[in-house]
Structures are given as structure tokens and as C-alpha cells.
Amino acid sequence: MTSLSNQLQSLRTATAQHQTVERRHVSLLFAKKEAEALDRETVYNIGCEGLRKLKQLDLELAANDDLFDESRLHFQRSMITNEENSALNEKIETLLFQLSPYAQHFSCQQVLEWLVFKYQIYAYNAESMILTFIPFHETNFYGRMLSILEFNFASSKDWAFLEGFAKKEFPVPFSSVVKNTVSSNHSLITRISEHLNRGIQLVGEDVLEKKCHMLFTFYTKLLIAVLEESAKIDDALLAKIIPLIAVGLKSALPSFRQASLMVICQLAIAVKLTPDVVTSLAKVVLMVSMHLKNEFSYPHIAVLKTLRSDDSIWTVLKSFREKTDLTPILKPLWTTLFSIASEDSYQAVHKQCLHALQVTSEPENIHESQAAIFLSKLLQYPELRVLYENEMFCKHVYSMVSTFSDQWEKICMEWTSRDESVLACIVQHYHLEPLMMVHAGAEAKKKRTRRRSGSIRKSHCDPSTSSKHDRESAFQRAEKMASSSEFSRRLEFSGDPMKKAREWMSKEKWDKVAWAFDEMSSRKSYFVDKLDEDIEAFILDVIHVAVTNSKCPVIDKAHSAFAEANLREKFVVRLLSRYEPNGPPPKQSRTAKIEGSLAEVFIDETKEEYEKRLKFVIDMLSSRATPVVDAEIFHVLFTLIKESYDAGNLFTMRLIGLLLKMVTSPGKYRISPADLKMDFVVNMMRTTHSHHVLRESLRLLTAAVRLSPSIVTSHVMSVFTFMGSGLFRRDNELTLGIIEDTVEALFCAICAEDGKTLPPEMRLRLVNVARILAASTCDIPAHRRSRMAHAIARAVKHANVWIVAGVLLEHFCARWQRPAADASKRSAEQDAFDDFTLELCAGLHPVYQFSAVIDILNFIVRLGGDRPTHSQEGALDQAVFDRTKYSLPKLRHFRFMMIGLVVRALSNRKFFEKIMWRLVIDRHKNEETCIKLGEMEDEVLCHSVLPIGRRLMVTLVELDEFIASERTLAEESEEQQTVRYWIALSGRAETVSEKLRHLLPGGVAATVITDILEDGKADWRMREKALQLANSKLSHDGYFFTEAGISVQHLERMASVLNNWITKERRSHEQDVLCQNAAFSLKLVAKRLRDRSNTTVLSDTMSKCIDIASGYQNLDECLVGNILLLAGELIRSMDMKTTMASALPLLRTCLDVLAYCNSSSGKDTQQQQAQQEDVPSKRALSRLQSLSGGRAGRSSLMVPFNIFQFHIRVTLLQPISERLIWCSLRAWVIVCRTFSLRHIPHSSHSGLALSSVGKWTVLFCA
Secondary structure (H helix, E strand, C coil): CCHHHHHHHHHCCHHHHCCCCCCCCCCCCCCHHHHHCCCHHHHHHHHHHHHHHHHHHCHHHHHHHHHHCHHHHHCCHHHCCHHHHHHHHHHHHHHHHHHHHHCCCHHHHHHHHHHHHHHCHHHHCHHHHHHHCHHHCCCHHHHHHHHHCCCCCCCCCCCHHHHHHHHHCCCCCHHHHHHHHHHCCCHHHHHHHHHHHHHHHHHCHHHHHHHCHHHHHHHHHHHHHHHHCHHHCCHHHHHHHHHHHHHHHCCCCHHHHHHHHHHHHHHHHHCCCCHHHHHHHHHHHHHHHHHHCCCCCCCHHHHHHHHHHCCHHHHHHHHHHHCCCCHHHHHHHHHHHHHHHCCHHHHHHHHHHHHHHHHHCCHHHCCHHHHHHHHHHHHCCCCCHHHHCCHHHHHHHHHHHHHCHHHHHHHHHHHHHHCHHHHHHHHHHCCCHHHHHHHHHHHHHHHCCCCHHHHHHHHHHCHHHHHHHHHHHHHHHHHHHHHHCHHHHCCCCCCCHHHHHHHHHHCCCHHHHHHHHHHHHHCCCCHHHCCHHHHHHHHHHHHHHHHHCCCCCCHHHHHHHHHHCCCCHHHHHHHHCCCCCCCCCCCCCCCHHHHHHHHHHHCCCCHHHHHHHHHHHHHHHHCCCCCCCCHHHHHHHHHHHHHCHHHCHHHHHHHHHHHHHHHHCCCCCCCCHHHCCHHHHHHHHHHCCCHHHHHHHHHHHHHCCCCCHHHHHHHHHHHHHCCCCCHHHCCCHHHHHHHHHHHHHHHHHHHCCCCCCCHHHHHHHHHHHHHHHHHHCCCCCHHHHHHHHHHHHHHHCHHHHHHHHHHHHHHHHHHCCCCCCCCCCCCHHHHHHHHHHHHHHHCCCHHHHHHHHHHHHHHHHHHCCCCCCCCCCCHHHHHHCCCCCCCHHHHHHHHHHHHHHHHHHHHCHHHHHHCEEEEEEECCCCEEEEEEHHHCCHHHHHHHHHHHHHHHHHHHHHHHHHHHHHHHHHHHHCCHHHHHHHHHHHHHHHHHHHHHHHHCCHHHHHHHHHHHHHCCCCCHHHHHHHHHHHHHHHCCCCHHHHCCCCCHHHHHHHHHHHHCCCCCCCCCHHHHHHHHHHHHHHHHHHHHHCCCCCCCCCCCHHHHHHHHHCCHHHCCHHHHHHHHHHHHHHHHHCCCHHHHHCHHHHHHHHHHHHHHHHHCHHHHHHHHHHCCCCHHHHHHHHHHCCCCCCCCCHHHHHHHHHHHHHHHHHHCCCCCCHHHHHHHHHHHHHHHHHHHHHCCCCCCCHHHHHHHHHHHHHHHHC
16 A cells, blocks of 8 residues: 555544445444345334343443433434534543443443444444443453454554454453563553543543443453563663552542552562662552541550560651641541450450550640540540559640540530540549649639739638639630520420421432431431331321432431331331222222322332332331331242342342342241242342352251251252352352351351250251252262362361261262172262361361260160160151161162261371361460471360270270170171171271371370279269370380370370279189289380380289289289389389399299199190181181280290390399209299190191290390
8 A cells, every 4th residue: 555545544534434335344243235124113113122121230321311212213413513413422532431340241332332333433432432431351242343343453552452352353362461461552542541430520430430441451460460570670661550559549439449459569579679769659559548448446466566576666656646647547546545445355456455545545646636636536445444544645645635635625525425434534643633624713813804804802701602613604604605505506306207208308408308317317216106108108198209309318317217106017018019999999998098198109100210219128127126027028029039039139239139038037927938938039049140149048948957957958958959050150269268158157057055945956957957958969060069068067066967978979879779780889979078078077176076076986886786676766766767677788789888988087197187176276366377287286185185095995985895795796697798898898997096096196195094094973883994095105105205205294194094904803704814914004104205204103013923923823814924024124124223132032922933834734735736717706806905915824824934034134234043953943944845745846836836935035035
């Protein structure tokens, strides 16, 4: 193209283009061929239909109706003057701003079709369309719009990059917009900011703030994206952005200010700013924040940190008084400081608080209004001892009052009328009586006209005259204060407020009408003496005025006045319904007059008037403290929700709010499930795109859960599983948060203790609701299960988690079938239930997870074995799992799943790593921190776990006995499938026991164990289980000394308890078992103590061992073996003279024991060859975690003896007496004889014989 062609093209205007012979057929909705067939009437009807639908969403669109006037059908834009074209452009730009929020709505595109056809906005207003709809640049609509524009993209510096997208009708990716902005001279940023200012001029700040949020979002997103390219940031860009930020911060639009603050944050991250720029930005931010934000008080945490950190800040704050007015800062600061001083929990900072109050309110540094604020705040705390007991603060207050006497006098006058006792209290506590007297004298002095000398002379001559003047002055001051009070200025209302209101409404004296409504509200029981017909007729008159007069300013006053009026249910129903004449009422009927008034007011009512009437009535009913509740009212309101949902979110929220109030406060009316038509609400929730409507709807469902738990829960679960096409369809943090809050509120309402429902009834109700949850578990998306499970766990508390988990697994087991193809493959349904139940436990506090696990194990024990017992199950247990309904395989599967849940819960890494626990570190500072369970101190963890420690041990004992008894019955029945089941279940039970033992650190376990051992009422089996836990902890070589730490105090305390059990006199088998186990545990304790303890807690243990071992012939061999092991450990570990002195008699006893074993070794050998070790006994031995080694045969005495012998040789490093050497040699001879006789070569034991003889021979030779 030649230069002359370029010049002509640039001079060609939109008007010139449309005055050509051939006219383009441009359409936003239709293709070119279809657009050619359209006539003006068709396009006009399309535009009017779109405008009608948009008016239902936004009433402000009605202001530009003249663009859609029928007279515009023959309008020709190319024929108008420049002035007319400018006025038309302003109307079109205004309309485009109003349409921009609804760009993706088809009705908006219909309106644009008419504007394109009739006003050729694709040519005359092309750039306005580009700018107005640029927030939607990534939509297909924007690509289509670009393709119809008659705009010279090639010659435009700002929009040249859009030419390729316009030709292809493609959406514009955001990366292209950012790339063009960075590569050019950044003029696009300026164009958008100017477009924002243009919008403020055309539609106003309110419209932009409420509806055009997407424009601010795009503006912020673009600036942040440009600043993220730190390599391309230069001075030119900063020079363009920083002034825009300053303009945005000073704007009255909150969205504009927030956008500027976000850009400042990104700017601080991306660019290293100079101190001058940082200072300027900080000043602007602080100035805007303090002038626009009306603070009443500051957060206590922030002020407390300031009080504790540094006192110099108050001096710095005081230095700013010369530069600016600090009133916006001092007023909320003083409010917070006085509040902190009044709370005992902040006693540690009271001293700093008083210092801050004095420094910031020094009389020479503040002016009169600030002093008045400080003294007014002080009068709000008349009895605060912390203030008036401080002598320095009292002097400070005295100085302020004397300096600002005029302000103090005004405050005194105000409080004299409000509460004179408060003023008297302040005067007394702060010793202000002299100042009060000075003020009275000064007032009297102003009123005297005589000379000073004459006054003095008269006062000396006539004292009564002086007192008279004082009394007159006080009386006059009292009259003055009374006349200036609000009460004196209040006019006295005469007549009936209802009649006066009618009269003044007809004359439109709205201030008088408001006065009448205030009088109705102030008079108690005003409507009690009124006839219902009179009240209803008056309400109809008010509604008629409110509907017909759009400028009526007393609607809110009317709502508050009618809050206590007696309204009949039928009348409320008629107010909420369209008027339908029911035929003439009887002439003598009391409602004849009301029917006539209804007909007169509502018979010719338009749709808009009906909507205004509904709004007034709903607001009136919502303002009542006790709403009017009736079945017909419920029916009408739910019908309105169904019919008028498209009317707008605000009206829908009002309806839901009224329903919510009626459900929560029904009064004497008893709401039935049939009154609540929740189907309408659920359908609305599935289609709504407003999160406000969604939250209010979920609140309504939650409030109705107590009336019909099962139905409401079904509705909630159906919404969560079948989300529809609305807001729920989006998986973002907002919808997940709404789901989480709703589920938590739902189950909180079910489990709430309101005093009317007994705990058993509440738990049975929870079971029914949990069954509905179980039916929907598989339908809930996997990414929502975790948060829903955590919300349910928080709501039902740890004491009821086992109920929900049991119901879920019962539902799964009842419908589970073993897959025929691959039995080992898990189904998606099983994964869903496993994940949900596991997250139920994982969502609890770590310590509460222990309690939940214990509850599940107790339920397994209560459930019983394979054979039903005669004892009746509890109603709650039977509701969770009714074993009479299911077969034995289902019962076994359920039991196995429940104990599997416990194993998975205890194996979950979240249990001891991921879950955080909030702890109060300092009670005075009230500071909190989060630590992991694995990082918790033993003292803190012990304090939390101790309350459930005994329950834990009791549960383990009961579970062990239950599994053992059922397994014994299974082995007796000789059913292989039953035996295999109970073997597998016992394996899981042992895994549970092991994990519960190992999850408790050594110090915690030691405290729990010693508490149980010291309890004389504890069962012997409980003590045996406690010792088993102790042996498990003590057997870990040094681990718990370096990591968790079983302290010496724990070991000594345990040893002192166990030492009392080593007694010779035992009257029962249980005492024998405890003595044997105590000896074994004492051996481990002695091994751990060694030289770490100076106590003599084990000093008399050796004598007890000798005494018990001497009667070996009448004792169990395992008991004797453990006693000898304990004695050997004492010789090796404890350096005590009494221990070594007892070695020789103990060795003699050992020789006698060996001789006894030698004489009976042949008999034992024959018994061993005759008996085969059975598999069940071996399994039982493994499961019981043998505490003392072998339990059968006299061979158990051999190893303890040799260990004892070895301990003597290791310990006695000094010369050994000849007697002791002789005894040792004799003992080794007996040992060799015993092993040579005992281990006769056999086909199955030859290896063992050789190895044993070799072992002990080598030991003897050493």
C-alpha cells in the first residue's frame, strides 16, 4: 500500500465507511449469510428480549431504555451531527459498562446484537468494546467480538497484537497480553487505568465496586504478571506503575485499593526499591489505611506484643504529634489499652500498659479533643483497681483534668444525666474533689458583678449569703444540665400513634410518621390492647404506601414497630400470596373489613408491586423476635423459593433467612417433617452460582436436621454426590470449605447436648445418620473424603468416632462379596470405606486417637465371639451391628475389618508425624505453638496420656483374653477354617498390642506401669500385662535412654514395687506368677540401673532370692530359674558387699539344684522323646510373649545356673577363696555330667547335644 493510501485509510472515519453504497451485514450471533436475511424488526425483538431478561438480574439497566425505543427502528447513525454522536457515544459506553458483568450471559449478547445492528458499535465504538470486555479475553465470545470489529489493528500501537486473533476468531491467551505489555511502551497499562476512571465517571463508583470486580481482577493480574518478569523491569515501567498505585490507594473504591496493595507487594518482591520510594509508598499506604479505615480498637495480640517488645515506640509515636493529627491512632489505641488493663489474664503487662497510657496522653502533648476522648474512655472503667491504685496514674489523671477543665466540665454534665454514680466514683478514686469545687466557684464567680473587695467584705459579714449563692449556683447548674439532656429535648407524644401515623402518611410528613413508629416501638405492649382487625388494616395501609411510594423513608421504622404486633397466621399467608378473591365474606364476619382492604390494595397489583410487597412483608417478618410460624406459611415460603429463584440472589437469601429463623425459633408451633419442602432448596443448591445463597441454604438444611435427621442428611449427601451445574461443580477451596463447614455443622447439630435429648438417644440418632453417610460414601469424590471425614470427627468428638466407623464398615461388609476373578485384588468400594474410616481417626487429636482406638477394641470385645452369648447386647451396639441379621461369615468379616482399621490407624504416619498439637507455652503470654507428636516432651505427653493409660491396659487384657478363649474353642472344634480365622485375628490383635506398647515412650510407659503396679485393687492379669509392657520397653538396648528416656526415678520406683512381690509366702497360683514375673523384670531393672543409682532399693533383694531358692523342691521350675537369673544379674551389676556375701550360700543351693537335675535327667529325657511339641502350644507361647523363657522341663534350671556361675567369675576379679574355687569346680563337673546324660545323641537332637556340650566346655575352660 502506497503512502497516499495509508493517509487516506487513516483519515477514513466510521461515518464515512457506513455512507458507502454497499453496507456490511455484521452480526455477533449469526453467520454472514444468516445476518443478510435479518430485518430490523427481528433484530430489535432479539435485543428487547435480551434486555428484558437482564433487567431481572439488574434493574439499573432500565436507565438506557431509550436506546431500545421503538422509534429507533428507523434511526441512521451516519446522519446525525457530531454533538449528537458524542451524546450517543456516552450512552452506549455507559450501557457497555453495565453489560460487562454479564458478558457470558446469552441475554447480554442479544443486547449487543441490537447495538451492533442499529448503532454500528463495531465501528464507532470498537476500542470501547475491546477495553470493556478485555477481562473476558480468554473466552470464545471475545474472539468472536474481535472478528466483527472494524478497527485498524495494524496502525494501533496498543492493539496490533490482536489482529491475528481477530482474523481467526480465536480467544486471546493471557500470555499474549503480558508479552505485548512488556515488549511495548507499556501504554496498555495506561489505557486500562484510564478506562477505570472513565467507568467511574459514567456509571459511578458503586456500580464498579459491586459489579465490575472482573475489571479490577484483570488490572491486578496484568500488573503482577508484568512485575514477575524481573529481568524486563526498567525505570520507564516503574515510572508508569508507581503513580497508578498512588492513585489506586487514594481511591474510594475498596477493590481499587486492594489491587494497588497487591501490586505493592509484588513490587517489593521483584524490585529493589530505593529508600525514598519505599518511604513514599509506606506513607501513602499508612495515610490511606488510617483515614479510610475507622478503627474502634486494635487486636489485643498486636498490642500485647508491642507492650512486651519495646517501650521506645511510645516515644516515637509521641514525636509524630508535631507533624500530623494522631487522633485516629490514639483513640483505638486507648480503647485497647484500657481493655487490656481491665482483664486479669493480662496481669503481667499491666505495668507496661499504664506506662503506655501515661506517655501517649501527656497533657502538654495532646489537644482538647484528644483529652476528651481519653477521659471518656476512663469513665467507662470506674471500678478498675489497677488504674486508681497506681499513684502515678492518679496524678496523671489529676493533671489532665486540671489542664482541660472545660472538656472535663462537658463530660461531667453528660455523665450527670447518664449515670451520676459513675462520675462520683471517678472523682472519689482519683481525688478530683478540689477540681470539682474550683469549677463550682468559677461558675459562681462569672455570675457576680460586684467588686472583689465588696464581695469579700460581705462574705465575712454574712456567711449565710455566701452559702446561698453557692446553693443557687449549684441549683442553676443542675437546671442547666437537665435542660441540655436528651430527655428534656424529647417532645411528648399525644394521641394514638396508629391514628397519627395514618394522618401524617396521607400528608407525607415522614419525620412525623417516623416519630409515630418510634412511639409504637417504645411503648411496651402497645399492640396488646388493639384489635387484630385494626392492626391488620394499618399494616395494609403501610404496605400500600411503601409499595406505591418508592421514596418512603420510614420502611425500616415500620419493620421495628411491627416486630411486637399480633399477626394472625391467615393474614400473613394472604400477605405473602397473590391476591385471589375468595367470594364475598359474610356481612357479620370480623374479617369482612380486612378482605375489603385486601381487595382495595392488591386487586390491580402489578408484578413489580407484588415483588415490593413481598420484600416488605419478608423484612417485617424477619425483624420479629418471635416469628409467625404455621404450616401454610412454610408452604408459601417454599413455593416462593421454587418460583422466584430467578428473581435474584438477594430476594432468595431473604426467604432463606426467614425460613431459617422460623425453623430455629418455632415458638409453640411443633414443626413436622412434612412442613419442610427441602427438595426445592436442594434443587436450588445444585444450580446456584452464588456462594452466599449456597451457604444460607446449607445453614437451613443444618438447622432442620434435628427435626428430621435422616431426610436432611439424605439431602445433604445427595448434593455432595450429585453436584449439578452450579457452584458445587467447581472443585476449589471455596466449595470445599463450604462442604466442610456444612458437614461439621450437620453432625454438631445431631450430637449437640441440648438438655432435651438423652445421650443414648443422641447416639442412636447418630447411627441412623451415619447409615445415610455410608450409603453415599462411594459416591463422594476421593479428594473430598479426607476433609469431610475430618469435619465429622471434629463434630462427633472422639467418644463417638467408633460409632460412625462401625456403621460405615457394617454397611460395607453387609454388601461385600468375594470377587470370583482375583480374590486378592481390592475393589474401589473397599478403598473408599477404608480411606474414609482411616481419615475419621486421623482427623482427631493424637491423644484422642488413642481413646478412639480403645473404644473400637472395646466394641470388638463386646461384640462377642462366633457363638452368641446369653447376655443381651446393648441397644447402641446392636444398632451399630445387629449380629442377628447377618451370617457368621459376615460377622467374622466385620470383626476382621474393625481390628484392621485399628492396625491401619496405629500404622498411619500422620498419627505420630503429620498431626500437629497446639500447646500453650506460656500461660501469662498466652502464646501458642505447634509441635509434632513425635517431638512432644515426655512430661507433656505423659500428662495427656495418663488418663487413658489404665483404659489402654484394661482393653489389652480384655482383648487378649477374648482372643485366647475364642481361639481355644476353635482349636477344640477342630474346624480348620475357624482355626485359621482366629489365628489370623490373633496375629492382628498382637500387632495392635505391640504398636500400642511401642507408641508410648519409655517415661510415659513407666509412669502408667508403676501406677498400675502400685494399685492394690488391680487384677493380677492387669499387673501381668503391665509387666509385659515393662519388659518390652526395658528389652530395647539403650534406645529409650538416648531417645525417650526411662529415668532413674522411674526405675527405682518400679523396683521398689516389684521388690515387695519377691516373697516366700505365696497363697495362690496368681501370686506365684507375679513373683516369677517380678523377678524377671527386676533383672532387667537391675541391668539398666547398674551404677546410675545410689539408692539401696535392691539391697535386700539378694537375701530374698536366697530364701526363695532354698525351697526349690516345692516351687515351679520357671520361678526358680527367674530367681537365679535375678541373683546373677545382681552379682554382676550391683557393687554391694551384702550381695557378695550372699554368693557362697546361693552357690550351695545351686549345687543342690544341679544334683537334683542330674538324678532326674533320665526321666526328663524319656519324656521329651515321647512328647512332640504341638503347633498350637508353640503359637500360644509366641502370642503370650513369654516373660521368663521356657515353661516346661527341668532344663530351664541349667541356663540360669551357668549364667549365675559366669557372673561370679566376671565379678570377682580379686583372689577367690579356696572354698569358692572348690565349689565352682564341683559345679562344673555336675554340669558336664548333666549335659552328657541329658543330651544323648538322637536323630533329631544330635546337633543340639554337641553344640550344648561344646558351649559349656569352652565356657569352663575359659
